[in-house]
Amino acid sequence: MKSYPIKFTPILKERLWGGTKLRDVLGKEISSDITGESWELSAVPGDVSVVANGPYKDKSLQELMDTHGAALLGESVLSRFGTEFPILIKFIDAKQDLSIQLHPNDELARKRHNSFGKTEMWYIMQADEGAELIVGFNKNVTKEEYTANLEKNTLTDILNYEKVKEGDTFFINTGKVHAIGAGVLLAEIQQTSDVTYRIYDFNRRDKDGNTRELHTEQALDAIDYEKKDDFKVAYTKEKNVSNTMVECPYFTTNYMDVEGHLEHDITGRDSFSIYMCVDGEAEIAIGEITEKVRKGETVLIPATTEMVNLISDKAKLLEVYIG
Known part of the structure; x- marks a missing residue:
């Protein structure tokens, strides 16, 4: 592929x-x-x-x-x-x-x-x-x-x-x-x-x-009637790393605040990766191929990919994959 x-x-x-x-x-x-x-x-x-x-x-x-x-x-x-x-x-x-x-x-x-x-x-x-x-x-x-x-x-x-x-x-x-x-x-x-x-x-x-x-x-039999404070997600916002937001059996989502050039190693993930741009814009490069993503755009990265290069003056991305 x-x-x-x-x-x-x-x-x-x-x-x-x-x-x-x-x-x-x-x-x-x-x-x-x-x-x-x-x-x-x-x-x-x-x-x-x-x-x-x-x-x-x-x-x-x-x-x-x-x-x-x-x-x-x-x-x-x-x-x-x-x-x-x-x-x-x-x-x-x-x-x-x-x-x-x-x-x-x-x-x-x-x-x-x-x-x-x-x-x-x-x-x-x-x-x-x-x-x-x-x-x-x-x-x-x-x-x-x-x-x-x-x-x-x-x-x-x-x-x-x-x-x-x-x-x-x-x-x-x-x-x-x-x-x-x-x-x-x-x-x-x-x-x-x-x-x-x-x-x-x-x-x-x-x-x-x-x-x-x-x-x-x-x-009626699908509702959880108990009051639970288990819904608000606390997460860190360290720059140029994957900050874990949600890990569940169905997906993992990380927050990425990208500034400059980040070489992002995803070797061994054994899953596709998705990047949703939620603010700013970034270039996403795999080898020689580069694609720009702006706020409100999404890209899919095949599972065989080992390295993703993220380049941006300032972008916020959600990184999603199956853990």
């Missing part, structure tokens, strides 16, 4: 709650004023990313996996997931509050939907004054208390609200009730899964006057 920083054409998604920051802040080519998501790297059926640069231009991510297997993914990743790309990478712009939701764990998702569960993390790229997330409950609740609040339209009274700013990072494990609040622009790394249980949508209606489907019954 040819090893170079592979870029993909973003898959843009209009959402009821979307806005214009993906265009105005991240420079995406978008005409719509309600674009909520840019899928940067996806192998979700029907939404498979297509290469935008280099020798593999116009090939799909699925074609690369089918053709190159372990050279792209890594032997350990291939043995665990086959040629199903295990994570989905997005940028999300919430002009309005997203619905309150949660995701089932692997066991429940497999039984009900023949799918993986959905563990995810968020890195806040920009937040309007006073912007918040909902993460978990503000007290321990029983299933009966939860149901009573849902019926009385008082669910938000028992939820935990977190004010956010740039750089804040949150780990959302399965079962945790959550929602992105209005005014938040973030990077999301998640298991490849589209299984979401929506439990409350603020009684909103779409342009045709319809409410969105709720998954009230399915959610």
Whole structure:
């Protein structure tokens, strides 16, 4: 396999709650004023990313996996997931509050939907004054208390609200009730899964006057009703090293503050690597091939790569791989 920083054409998604920051802040080519998501790297059926640069231009991510297997993914990743790309990478712009939701764990998702569960993390790229997330409950609740609040339209009274700013990072494990609040622009790394249980949508209606489907019954045995302070990620920001943010069975994410020229040895990782540029811009070089990434862009590095050169006056990157 040819090893170079592979870029993909973003898959843009209009959402009821979307806005214009993906265009105005991240420079995406978008005409719509309600674009909520840019899928940067996806192998979700029907939404498979297509290469935008280099020798593999116009090939799909699925074609690369089918053709190159372990050279792209890594032997350990291939043995665990086959040629199903295990994570989905997005940028999300919430002009309005997203619905309150949660995701089932692997066991429940497999039984009900023949799918993986959905563990995810968020890195806040920009937040309007006073912007918040909902993460978990503000007290321990029983299933009966939860149901009573849902019926009385008082669910938000028992939820935990977190004010956010740039750089804040949150780990959302399965079962945790959550929602992105209005005014938040973030990077999301998640298991490849589209299984979401929506439990409350603020009684909103779409342009045709319809409410969105709720998954009230399915959610009941998928929710973690316990109040837990396990979601805010503390991490160091040392320059020119990989600062660990999240390590879980589904992905590892590091924060990299790059200034100058960094020779980054990734020998023996046995996984593809992903670099999401969350601020500034950088050149990513593998051998003689160089690709520039700007804020809001993402590249995929094949697993056979041993050394990545990162060159920047000032860039913040999220480095993602399967540990």
